Amino acid sequence: METTAREFNRKSSQILAAAARGETVTVTKNGTPIARVVPISDIDIPPYPTDPMGEIDLPDLGLPDLTDEEIDGSLERRGA
Template sequence: METTARDFTRNASKYPAAAERGERITVTRNGRPVAVLSPVTEESVPDHPADPMGDDDIPVFHSGSRTC
């Protein structure tokens, strides 16, 4: 579901009810998304990634002598 910031303000009570039913609401201002209201799930979501991200072949940089 998508709504404008103005409509979100005018009808603020209906959007938490929609999120509670499982809907995800994107709030836009001047056609650009500015916020998302989504349902709370029982799944635990970490505040930061717990595992390394990206490839396993991460370059290692050493300080000291430089070779080209």
């Protein structure tokens, strides 16, 4: 499929839907191809961790495990 840049601006939703169906769309400007909208699959998308920093290994400092309430109480006593 081929479309002009002007048509792409007007019908971008339909063009993206066509790509989602598996079509490749070439966008032209003044008759010259300038871009291509191609379908992607799950294998094209790199896996990213859900946490932007990924897993973090913290050293064991031998400190006691505190409950949320104990932490909140300690912060309140310090005026935080």
